[in-house]
Amino acid sequence: MTTNEKIMYRCLELAGKGAGYVSPNPLVGCVIAKNGKIIAEGYHKKFGSNHAEINAINSAIKKGVNLKGAELYVNLEPCSHYGKTPPCVDKIIQHKISKVIIGIKDPNSLISGKGIKKLKQNGVRVKTGVLVNECRELNRFFLKFVKTGVPYVTIKTAQTLDGKIADKNYNSKWISSIQSRKLVHRLRRVFDAVLIGKKTLEIDNPSLTVRHVKGRNPYRIVIDRRLTLSLNKKIFSDIFRHKTIVITSAKAGKKKINDFEKRNIKVIMCKTKNSLIDLKDALKKLASLGITSILVEGGAITSSEFLKNKLADAMMLFIAPKIMGDGINAFNITVNLSRFRKINFHHFKKDILISVKK
């Protein structure tokens, strides 16, 4: 590993600390080095607050370090435009930092390369393309969102070895172990939203909150084309209901829509396709709310519908070492997962996790 790579790994580590709090901004970490020694670090902590570069520069200044001739490492191209905060490149130039080492360029085609250009025009040396795959992996939600205008979608299922998500009576409580459930809660705190189908809400009445680990709750999205779900369900009546979103269609009754909105629950009207919600339309509308990532938590109809429409970027299958025989199938469609490039698997104390990614 080169020195550039080592320091870029540190940037990614720092960047990761913002997961769950910076969306729809990217995860960014920044390290400043001088004469081969790290002198300051920073990361983007929260949407709307200082960028990583500014936090690192401020940290150096606080320590009384002269930044002239220093090298700044950052996993994403520094911004050159006025957003919620002033442009980072101006600050870099102002402090006479001599070199900037960048992981990947800004994915927004309108501004990509502009930050780099301005730095070079002002005599700052620039190197790009360090740990490109790792940088893309960390910001896969942001990159998908910016490039396509739809959120990154991961389908999560918990099933037996023979692909059943519940027994014949829809009892699924025992499918996965506490270790797996903890991991699901860790996912919920970094995904902007979790999504389920109407049937899962009716049968399981889940909270969809983060409980087994510390962290913030995600948006909770349920698809209900005719809006017939009872308002008594947990996600419509608990104290987090302002983070609940219902996706419905013109088939929904106006009074029912009002009932939901009165409770501060957002109702999104979507197109239908073959008598089902048009998921592409739903994803675009969710993206317009700043949702960059969605964890689909079932059931079979919802998961299959995302796969059928090629709207899934990744899948995480938790497999319990049990055989069910007769039961509820995890999927109702045929998919060759070879279009998902990467397949990984982990072995917990009890379950196996197979994860596939595009």
Add this chain to the structure above:
Amino acid sequence: MTTNEKIMYRCLELAGKGAGYVSPNPLVGCVIAKNGKIIAEGYHKKFGSNHAEINAINSAIKKGVNLKGAELYVNLEPCSHYGKTPPCVDKIIQHKISKVIIGIKDPNSLISGKGIKKLKQNGVRVKTGVLVNECRELNRFFLKFVKTGVPYVTIKTAQTLDGKIADKNYNSKWISSIQSRKLVHRLRRVFDAVLIGKKTLEIDNPSLTVRHVKGRNPYRIVIDRRLTLSLNKKIFSDIFRHKTIVITSAKAGKKKINDFEKRNIKVIMCKTKNSLIDLKDALKKLASLGITSILVEGGAITSSEFLKNKLADAMMLFIAPKIMGDGINAFNITVNLSRFRKINFHHFKKDILISVKK
């Protein structure tokens, strides 16, 4: 790792070379050391031929080594009785070997410890219990067979991620990759027999031979309670048909039984239980033919029947990264695999193998 363990690993390595050829005998490897240096090796190569200890001693003699004061390592207690060959302990004593290091004792309760006793009575020092788990693992077929009188049964399935072994039309050709099929052929050459149900034979008409790798063919067993299978099937008509065994019941027609036997195909009559072949009875009868290990290669009815009757010692599930949705289920029963202690998994280029063992 101690020196004893290091040399015992070499014994196990040598022993493994006999896999597929020594059954119903155990796999045994032997190493002779003198003054801390390995001077001779041997293993049991083929049923009815010299035991490992004799091969190692002969190898030392051939080299002109005086065995007085040497140490002999062997993964299983040396025999003290006349079988197909004279007792190994007599040979050890005759050559004045000073110490014998043994992996595990003989599992046969009638003779267990007798070899050790005779060695000690003749002034040979004995140490037992080196790499006990590894020794048991290597000879799991033999140990199960000797202790219980039934063969070791491994259930093998090839399925999609959602537990389907074929599509609705029973087309299963594409379930697993060439890498997985090669491994199955490597299994076939070490298991004494492979076993399938009637339906699998009817639909797939498999050869059940070893083709993708080098090695000997196993016995091929099919269950057909009424003996209605056509004699045109490959396993009844190819040149290996003398290694085909049909398990049937009193429901079978006498003429049909004759037709099979005329072709040198063994027909075994078994009891029935709930209108199905009594698998325990079948296993005992197969054991009486010297079959110590069986690889059950499907389908759902047969695999499930073995699991239901708790007759499976291990399972190997090859999982292709595909989702079928609608299709033929791998199993038709509910089993909690937590009674299988060990769960391992391997990742091939394309498939995943989950293996569980008691």
